[in-house]
Amino acid sequence: MAGYQIIPFDDGAELVIVNTCTVTSATDAQSRNLIRRARRLNDSCRVVVTGCYAQVDPDALHDLPGVSLVIGNEEKQRLLDLLKSEQDSTYVEVSDIRQVESVCLPPLSSFSGRSRAFVQIQNGCDAFCSYCIIPYARGASRSAHPDEILQQIAGLVESGYQEIVLTGIHIGGYGNGLQVPLTLNALVQRVELETEVHRLRLGSIEPTELTDDLLESVASSQVICPHFHIPLQAGDDHVLQRMGRTYNRDFFADLVKKIRRALPSAAISLDVITGFPGETDQEFENTFGFIAELPITDLHVFLYSKRPGTPAATLADQIPGNISRDRAGRLRHLAAEKHRIFAESFIGQELEVVVETGTKRGLLKGISKNYLDIRFAGDASLAGQCVTLKPFSWQDDALRADLVSSPVPGLR
Ligand code: SF4
Numbered sequence: 401m402a403g404y405q406i407i408p409f410d411d412g413a414e415l416v417i418v419n420t421c422t423v424t425s426a427t428d429a430q431s432r433n434l435i436r437r438a439r440r441l442n443d444s445c446r447v448v449v450t451g452c453y454a455q456v457d458p459d460a461l462h463d464l465p466g467v468s469l470v471i472g473n474e475e476k477q478r479l480l481d482l483l484k485s486e487q488d489s490t491y492v493e494v495s496d497i498r499q500v501e502s503v504c505l506p507p508l509s510s511f512s513g514r515s516r517a518f519v520q521i522q523n524g525c526d527a528f529c530s531y532c533i534i535p536y537a538r539g540a541s542r543s544a545h546p547d548e549i550l551q552q553i554a555g556l557v558e559s560g561y562q563e564i565v566l567t568g569i570h571i572g573g574y575g576n577g578l579q580v581p582l583t584l585n586a587l588v589q590r591v592e593l594e595t596e597v598h599r600l601r602l603g604s605i606e607p608t609e610l611t612d613d614l615l616e617s618v619a620s621s622q623v624i625c626p627h628f629h630i631p632l633q634a635g636d637d638h639v640l641q642r643m644g645r646t647y648n649r650d651f652f653a654d655l656v657k658k659i660r661r662a663l664p665s666a667a668i669s670l671d672v673i674t675g676f677p678g679e680t681d682q683e684f685e686n687t688f689g690f691i692a693e694l695p696i697t698d699l700h701v702f703l704y705s706k707r708p709g710t711p712a713a714t715l716a717d718q719i720p721g722n723i724s725r726d727r728a729g730r731l732r733h734l735a736a737e738k739h740r741i742f743a744e745s746f747i748g749q750e751l752e753v754v755v756e757t758g759t760k761r762g763l764l765k766g767i768s769k770n771y772l773d774i775r776f777a778g779d780a781s782l783a784g785q786c787v788t789l790k791p792f793s794w795q796d797d798a799l800r801a802d803l804v805s806s807p808v809p810g811l812r
Pocket residue numbers: 525526527528529532533534535569570606
């Protein structure tokens with residue numbers, strides 16, 4: 401690969417590229433630790449830092465020992481050229497990401513160690529929620545050209561991938577920046593009609609952008625997975641308002657009930673943040689009670705993290721970490737219960753799964769269309785294939801199942 405050989409991180413490479421995340425202060429710290437570890441493993445290694453942390457705070461990375469190059473998200477595409485330019489001192493190249501107007505899909509045909517393939521259809525965001533650094537790190541909302549997306553999916557299907565996941569920062573904004581307007585629903589329909597994809601999954605979608613048309617497309621499709629991941633963030637209207645979110649609890653509750661009516665066995669998972677500045681005990685209780693009543697199947701709980709440069713970082717009344725953690729713990733417990741109840745309702749039913757690579761406690765792992773994690777005994781050669789399983793119990797936070805047939809008959 402351009403004269404480079406990929407080796408395990410712990411072998412102490414001569415060149416280490418750290419692709420950073422800056423969504424929380426914890427991910428910033430993880431990136432800095434990774435850079436230090438790379439230098440401990442090989443004290444003469446050259447470290448290149450890129451990604452969102454490099455984009456929003458290159459100075460914080462510039463001075464770390466061993467860092468020779470700091471490049472922004474858009475500069476990643478010129479990585480090989482930039483690597484050739486030897487500099488005497490640390491070189492920083494980070495352009496204004498808000499000016500970028502297009503999404504270039506990398507020529508991917510495989511994903512190392514993954515049995516499902518991810519296609520980025522969109523990048524950036526214009527919503528500027530008050531707590532979120534992403535619009536500053538990823539730029540304005542913009543979309544990949546539909547022909548490029550179809551071509552990439554066709555190639556991945558040709559390589560044997562049974563499931564394609566459409567990803568982006570704000571996939572409901574698909575169409576932004578395209579010369580010929582196109583919606584996410586229209587794109588999904590083109591993918592279904594014009595490619596041989598067996599399973600198509602949507603990444604996280606904003607509640608205000610999950611349209612009736614799109615819901616109808618999922619409900620009537622054999623290909624699109626009945627799985628919706630929708631950021632809620634808070635179940636209290638005052639907190640939602642302070643966050644800069646553009647819906648209220650009634651809107652959200654109606655949406656979830658509408659999904660449940662259209663797709664009774666769909667996975668519906670949410671994101672929620674605890675400890676947003678000024679979140680009172682009562683506001684948290686409102687969020688907790690709201691989620692407890694919703695017919696959802698899982699919850700990703702995040703602790704609010706103060707991101708310099710965002711409006712929320714300047715708000716008074718930042719919530720102490722122990723209070724945020726306690727609230728998160730209660731929500732995670734609630735999520736585990738809801739997920740278990742949902743998963744157990746499929747015991748005895750046949751489910752198609754894509755088999756992941758690797759084993760857990762000697763068992764293979766499959767992911768169902770409605771995003772259930774199912775463990776079963778089988779041969780490792782099944783990785784990447786679609787098989788049919790019949791769950792018989794719930795154990796260690798996953799369903800256990802028998803293998804019914806493999807591969808799935810009639811696979812397109
Ligand atoms: S939370 Fe989501 S919608 Fe809001 S600014 Fe961040 S990426 Fe955009």
